[in-house]
Amino acid sequence: MKRKTSSPQRTILIERGTALFHAQGYTATGVREVATAAGLPQGSFTNHFRSKEDFGSEVLAHYVLQLEAIMERTLQDKTRNPFDRIVTYVDEIEQLVRTPDWKVGCLIPDMASEVSAHSEVLRRRLAEIMTRHTAYYAEALGEAFEKETAEDLAGGILAAWHGTLLRMKVERSGEPIARFRRFISRVWPVAGKNLCTK
Structure with a gap:
């Protein structure tokens, strides 16, 4: 069907x-839990999704669409220099994850830590997303660095950011995000001697 x-x-x-x-x-x-939370019979789930993996992929697509709208608004804002774009992105994400217990992080590192060893379908989907998101950072950093350097920095910054969001959930605190900001500001003067200052 x-x-x-x-x-x-x-x-x-x-x-x-x-x-x-x-x-x-x-x-x-569980599938039944999702259907119950949606106020629908379990059969509704199987009418729309072939499997839980299929559903997980669709949830990621839905989540990433919203996340990339923020990336486009911040990391691609050519009125700011690359450093300010990254900080503005962090600021926007912090507002989304700021809860009393700091338990809501980012689905990308959350799911990567759970499913990469068990679901090849979701592992590949997550790898595609991470590659695309690295490109957002690399595009911004490309205004300040040579292409290869920008790509290497972009990959490192994204990995550090994902780790920050995981640690935020472990510590139940926004301090890891504050540390990430300090990290970026401290390494930038060293790495970014040719930083654009629009």
Whole structure:
């Protein structure tokens, strides 16, 4: 049976699934639980998704669409220099993850730490996302560095940022984000001697 590409039921399943993945992780979230959270019978889930892996991929796509809108607004803001673009991006994400217990991080490193060894489908999907997100940073940094240097720095910064968000959840504190800002500001004068200053 051909699946519908879009419907209110499908949308609410993805939205509730995103919230559950944030709250308790991919592995701990069951198909029945997603359907219940959406107020739908379990059969609705199987009408729209072939498997939990398929659903996980769709949740990632939904989440990444929102995340990349922020990246485009900040990391591609050519009115700012590359350093300010990165800091502005961090500022926007901090507002999204700022909760009383700091338990809601980023689905990309969260799912990567859970599924990479168990799901080749999701591992490949996450690798594609990380490659694309590295390119956002590299494009911004390309205004200050040679292409190869910009790409290396972009990969390192993204890895450090993902680690920051994981540590935030472990420490139940926003201090890791503050440390990330200090890290960026301290290494930039050394690495960014040719920084554009628009």
